Amino acid sequence: MRDAYIYDHVRTPRGKGRADGSLHSVSPVNLLAQVLESLRDRNELDTSMVEDVIAGCGSPIGEQGSAIGRSAVLAADYAETVPGQQIHRYCSSGLEAVNLAAAKISSGQSELVVACGVESMSRIPIGSSGGAWSSDPELAHKIHFVPQGISADLIATIHGFGRNDLDQYAVASQQRATKAWSDGRFHRSVTPVHDEIGSILLEKDEAIRPQTDMESLGKLPPVFAGLGELGFDRQAILKYPQLESIEHMHTAGNSSAIVDGAGAALIGSAEIGEALGIKPRARIRSCASVGTDPTLMLTGPAPSARIALDKARMGRSDIELFELNEAFASVVLLFMDELDIPHEQINVNGGAIAMGHPIGATGVMLLGIALDELERQGLGTALVNLCVGAGMGTATIIERQ
């Protein structure tokens, strides 16, 4: 098998995922097309060389439905010979797009693929596409389906994380994201989103709250206690009967923000880089996805990380930088415990708690953020991963070139 390389990455800034969010007036296909255009223009790419555009999307329905990858190809005026598709693995869709692109390259079936992702959560609310996992009574009953926030609270309860632990983590995320922006760490990869008449709608992540402190977070009510009372808590307890109850500690402040955004990465072989005269920025060392208990749901990061490390014949100590999606604070705290990761080594520029989690796009955004940070710090290796709905985890290990 040959290596797959990351040649470039761009992302939109993330707009608040609601009706007064700056990106709400932009259709998802337009959002995705703008990152494809940016990727093309900054690499002076002959798009006819692109052999696939794989787009991750978490709610592939309505205007995000039906192979939005191909729709974006046409919207962005890529060569019409470029095919496009859409893939779905809940929150890791964007990273899975990268991993599938890497697999296409490594297998020799493709030379150049765009891996991307998009989510306009303000226009297509999370959960819009339904799904048997959560809503078919037979399956939901059998697997003790609970909403993700309940799973996050369940993790916190089981592992003894307190509200303070979660809020402290969240404050750090806000501070780190604020500092990363003020230091210009994201400038290389964030491409402003324009409206129909060419004006800039948004050029900076919009959901960050720099003033966040323990006091302001402490005032927020737990979000999932009400849902828990409807029956979800008892469904979870039937599976984890050692617990007296589930302590609901996740709030809007220590969970990922709802946002709109898109991101893309250019993945290719060494040969295509030489042919096109572009330099690889990182090599993809390994990829992994894995299933875990669907009720606890969000514990996939550590197992997927371990599989990816094994596949790369690497150990935990070979990884210098970690980027794990901040879906909920407890997910990151658990991962840090499980892999013995100091806070200084993970999510060093903040994460989704501050900047938001545009479901289908987040994975590819995290990949780019990790890559930029490796270059900034002059480090070698990074592990990117996400917890995933229905009990999964997805990981990718990259090495700077």
Added chain:
Amino acid sequence: MTDVLNSASPVSNTEFETLHYRVTDRSVAIVTIDVPGRNVNVLTPELHRELGDVVTVLAADESVIGIVLCSGKKGFIAGGDLMRIVRYYEMNRSPAEAYEQSRPFSRALRRLETCGKPVAVAINGSALGGGLEMALACHYRVVADDEEIKLGLPEITLGLIPGAGGTQRLPRLIGLEKAVSMILDGTMISPDEALKLGMIDSVSDSGGLLNVAENWVLDQGMSSQPWDRKGFRIPGGSKLNDMNIGRLFQIQTAKIGAQYRHNYPAPLAALRCLFNGSTVNSIDQGLRIESREFSALTRGAVARNIIRSLFINKRARKFRKDAADKSLVDACKRVYDEEGQRMLAQGLPPSLIRNAAWASGMDDAPAGLAEAQNSLKPMNIDFDFETLQQRLLAIQSLAAAELWATEELDPVVADLSTLLGWGYPSYTGGVLSYVDTMGLASFVAMCDRFADEHGEHFRPSDILSARADKNESIYAHEG
């Protein structure tokens, strides 16, 4: 007040036994349901068959322009024949056999609503279960203006689901959200409430019921159901591309999980019928889905247990809570509390024991757990949750079985006492039905295994073991 209905004596004499009909001078056939030898109309296999047959006869009769269904008794239709459900269980039918036996009434009602002529029903008394299902298959429903009348689908309380179209027609009539709540809760409502819900078309004084129904046939006379017309959509939406529908099923699934603790198959079967049946675009497919689910429930022990104990035996004995065998209840409570303490002594956290009691369906946790503290790391404890639940129920059933083995205990009294006078869970049918369902020999073998693993207090006596060896059973079975 039944004079009007009784005066509908058959002009056209027929070969029917459970019903008869006459044709009015305005060419409307009045079909009167009057099951012989019963105070109330019960849905028997004969009535199922004859209902289908009379529809065939009237559909072919060119002198008949429409049909009015009514009851020849003081009430309307009381529901299904519960003894039959118990017998069905004991017949140990194959899935295919059970399915076929669940079809005739459903098919007869489908034939009724597609017979090509308008069908109205005049409901003079409570219509519950199959009675309401029959009404739902008519094109027009008028109910007597009487607050005593109850309308509903209470099958869930029997451990069953509506099996003759109730789970398919009700959501198509009033929308999924309201139908889910009526069917899952077994809610019974008054005629006025039913009118507000859109479940019936009209309320009339009881004397004028037949006239209202006949007038509707003559004046409006719609001979098809909304769901058989082109472009029909379930009011309020269906299918998971509607987020509200997804949320409805998510929450209802969690609700029944918490309420029934995965011990009762019927609520989930009802939800499956409502979910799958509202997703298919053909009510015929929906009716088959429902029949499959219903037939599976009639093969399972839970419906038999609930019906045998809480309906048939309770009524037969006129058993009330205060008639509970107190010494038996005390014995059950004692061994149950002791088993809780043993689990504590085995190092199990009290939260786990409480949850095992809860999951087993017991009303209360064993006494004496409150003082105990959870150990620091409950997640590191090794346990089999199902075994814990079985231990908490089996230790009580063993105490009762030992009393039974020495001829001191009537199983019916034991079951009803533990269900009504103590919090033994209803899906078991009671403390001895629990044993009966498992089979005495299997129960004794399980207790022997528990004795080996958890202590001699689980060891069955020689007398009980001997009766198990002789393959005796606690309840007589018709085989």
